[in-house]
Amino acid sequence: MDINLIGIPIFYGADKRGPEYAPSKLRDKDIVSVLSKHNHRVYDFGNLHVPEIKEYNKFYSHHNLKYLKAIVEVNTNLAHVVYSSLKANSFPLVIGGDHSIGLGSISGVSKAYKNIAVIWMDAHGDINTQDTSESGNIHGMSLANAMGLGYEDLTNVYCERKKIAPENVFILGARDLDDGEKILIQEKNLNVYTIEKIRDKGIEKVVNEITQKLKNRNIEAIHLSFDVDFIDAKYVPGTGTPVGQGMNVEETKKLLKSLAETKLIKSMDFVELNTLLDKEDITADLAIDLLDWTFKYI
Ligand code: ARG
Ligand code: MN
Ligand code: MN
Ligand code: MN
Secondary structure, rough: OOEEEEEEEOOOOOOOOOOHHHHHHHHHHHHHHHHHHOOOOEEEEEEEOOOOOOOOHHOOOOOOOHHHHHHHHHHHHHHHHHHHHOOOOEEEEEEEEEEEEEEHHHHHHHHOOOOOOEEOOOOOOHHHHHHHHOOOOOHOOOOHHHHOOHHHHHHHOOOOOOOOHHHHEEEEEOOOOOHHHHHHHHHHOEEEEHHHHHHHHHHHEEEEEEEEHHHOOOOEEEEEEHHHHOOOOOOOOOOOEEEEEEEEHHHHHHHHHHHHHHHEEEEEEEOOOOOOOOOHHHHHHHHHHHHHHHHHHH
């Protein structure tokens, strides 16, 4: 397969420095050769431009949405690169950056395919809006925005329609949800698999259940959005919003393998690796290991 590697050096959605260095960190660790091992041709597209905004200007375009204008701009450009990659039959692998870029990726995928699903592996839901967010950090809103919920500059990124139907969204690993997010999950009856639920059912059964739903709905493509804080905090020091009670590395790999083996994953984000918080590159090395593993089966 052809893989387009796209780096997005952005921290604005997290409002905490660190994730902007992840793309070059993974390149230093030879991500291109690692992925090429598995019979893939990897094209490194370099990094997309992220405009420089001074900290004191972060509320310039909205009083509660930090760095709104820059995030909209980056996501619009990302959407187009993802769309073009898919149209050229390449697999867009988007390296964040923080999770605000999930919006751009999904926007691009949703233009390339009619029926898409999103699998969002994350300790968080990232389904806040400007009204429910306690932080004003847009990385906690990107999945809501992709579903057409939230501030219109965000929901209108790339094209003015919702990018993904709520029934085709699967959130895996959630264990730190804000009150507003919990309400939305009830309201929209979202498919949420908490760690507890995944362990109870077993990974195989969870993936079977998801695949069955996708089949019934004639899904053509899955976008996999992987936030490294999906994994238990004790294995990932290098992330900005770590959460305990998560899966270990072995369980995570088992899940990634089963998902990859559906052969429906056509695009992926890898986000929230914070190199400034990392200890002895533990999280960066884990990122390489996880991508190596996943692309063996994709
Ligand atoms: N729920 C919190 C917020 O909205 C945390 C979000 C963390 N998101 C992430 N992509 N790491 O601010
Ligand atoms: Mn996230
Ligand atoms: Mn998260
Ligand atoms: Mn909270």
